[in-house]
Amino acid sequence: MTRQLDRIRISLTSREAAEWFIRLKDTAPSRADHREYLHWLKASPSHMAEALHIGRMYGLLRRAQSVSSDAPQQAGS
Known part of the structure; x- marks a missing residue:
């Protein structure tokens, strides 16, 4: 039971962190945010x-996106 609760807690924390990242990155966050x-x-x-x-x-x-966009296009691509 403890392991299951730990997994749920980790999952919730991961989701909250992702939501915060999106909220702060994709919006104009206020000082309150x-x-x-x-x-x-x-x-x-x-x-x-x-x-x-x-x-x-x-x-x-x-960085991966930057590298792939800088790479020369393959012939036939």
């Missing part, structure tokens, strides 16, 4: 870990 986000981050080390994980993944995807 930033304060609420900081409060969420400080609430648990797992929140900070998930936020950092999403940030790293976003950076990797951006």
